[in-house]
Amino acid sequence: MTARTNEDWLRLLGEAEEAAVAELREVLHRGLRRALAGRAAADDGFIEDVTQDGVLKVLGGLTTFRGDSRFTTWAVTVAVRVAFTELRRARWKDVSLDRLVEDAPARQPAAPPTDTPSRDARQALLAEMRRVIDADLTDRQRQALVAEFKGMPQAEIATRMGLTRNALYKLTHDARQSLKRGLEAAGIDGDEVRAAFDM
Amino acid sequence: MSLSPDELKELARYVLLTRPDEIGCDDWLGYAPSYAELVAAHQPVPEPLQKAAEHLDMCPECAEEFRGLLAALKEDGAGS
Numbered sequence: 001m002t003a004r005t006n007e008d009w010l011r012l013l014g015e016a017e018e019a020a021v022a023e024l025r026e027v028l029h030r031g032l033r034r035a036l037a038g039r040a041a042a043d044d045g046f047i048e049d050v051t052q053d054g055v056l057k058v059l060g061g062l063t064t065f066r067g068d069s070r071f072t073t074w075a076v077t078v079a080v081r082v083a084f085t086e087l088r089r090a091r092w093k094d095v096s097l098d099r100l101v102e103d104a105p106a107r108q109p110a111a112p113p114t115d116t117p118s119r120d121a122r123q124a125l126l127a128e129m130r131r132v133i134d135a136d137l138t139d140r141q142r143q144a145l146v147a148e149f150k151g152m153p154q155a156e157i158a159t160r161m162g163l164t165r166n167a168l169y170k171l172t173h174d175a176r177q178s179l180k181r182g183l184e185a186a187g188i189d190g191d192e193v194r195a196a197f198d199m
Numbered sequence: 200m201s202l203s204p205d206e207l208k209e210l211a212r213y214v215l216l217t218r219p220d221e222i223g224c225d226d227w228l229g230y231a232p233s234y235a236e237l238v239a240a241h242q243p244v245p246e247p248l249q250k251a252a253e254h255l256d257m258c259p260e261c262a263e264e265f266r267g268l269l270a271a272l273k274e275d276g277a278g279s
Contacts (some may be wrong), residue, residue: 017266034268069232073272077232080267084260121205126247129207149206154224154260169258176210177216183214190215191271199215 010070013157021055024075028054031076032083041087050081050086054079088153101146121196125188132182141175148172216256227254227261231268239272 004012004020012020029051036042058075065074099134133142140161147157158168183193202210222230230251237244242251255262 031271034273035271064229066229069236073232073236076271077228077235077268080264080271082229082260084264084267088260107205123210126204126207129211130202133202145210146202149202149210154258164225166223169221169225173217173221173223176214177219179210180214180217193211193215197211199212 004071006065006067010065013059014062016059021059024058025051025055027072028058028076028079032079033075035080036083036087039087041090042083046082046086050083051080053086054082057082085153085155089156092152092156095152095156097143097147097152097157100150100152101143116163118196118198121192125196126194128183128186128188129179132179136178136182137175141171141178144168144171145175171191208269218253220250221257222250223252224254224258224261227251227258230254231261233273235265235268239269244265 004023009020009024013024029047032042032047032051032054035049054075058078061078133145137145144157144161148154148193154165154168157163158165161168163171183189228250234244234248234251236242237248255265
């Protein structure tokens with residue numbers, strides 16, 4: 001493999017130099033094989049596809065490389081996100097966000113009773129969390145938070161809500177902060193939460 | 200609103216970890232390459248990159264990608 005500086009990579013890829021593009025493809029392919037090792041859905045065809053998608057994403061984003069790492073590390077980082085986003089999309093493509101949030105039953109029943117005091121504390125906390133979620137969060141915050149804790153991937157929620165991943169993160173971050181404030185306003189502090197949930 | 204008790208417990212864990220100055224997933228991606236190189240080389244992580252480490256505690260998906268990235272960087276994966 002050719003030893004190239006970051007500046008070499010940027011210049012050659014900016015010119016779409018054939019050998020540099022081929023080497024980028026090889027770097028991404030090798031990196032993705034390692035990153036996705038052991039995942040049944042990541043077969044050779046999948047890795048070929050996401051390698052190609054990664055090459056295009058890197059070539060289209062050269063100006064966003066900050067220069068604080070090796071170029072190839074940045075390129076593999078970009079490709080890894082492409083690959084994992086695609087894996088998650090394939091798993092969730094047929095799941096409706098609205099149905100997941102509004103209609104789906106809770107995944108698991110309530111935990112069986114243990115001793116009365118801790119069960120009571122837990123039930124009271126669960127009730128208060130539900131009350132704060134219903135009363136203090138916006139519809140969008142509630143939708144995003146519930147989908148997230150039902151396991152839907154960030155990229156899928158973001159796409160379906162018309163948001164970037166950063167904007168979605170801010171939405172759920174604001175929701176968590178509102179929930180925290182709501183619990184504190186109800187006189188529930190962190191120690192009580194940890195005790196109620198045996199954390 | 201249909202979160203189960205176990206899902207609410209997980210949410211409570213995240214609420215307890217919530218900080219006012221967290222970074223988002225796209226911001227994390229900007230920090231990830233330099234952070235990964237330091238972690239892979241067992242080097243100390245300077246203060247500005249601590250936010251990248253904190254984000255991984257809050258975001259299972261970025262944490263999954265980070266594990267993949269570290270695997271990719273092993274041997275000569277992205278070292279040229």
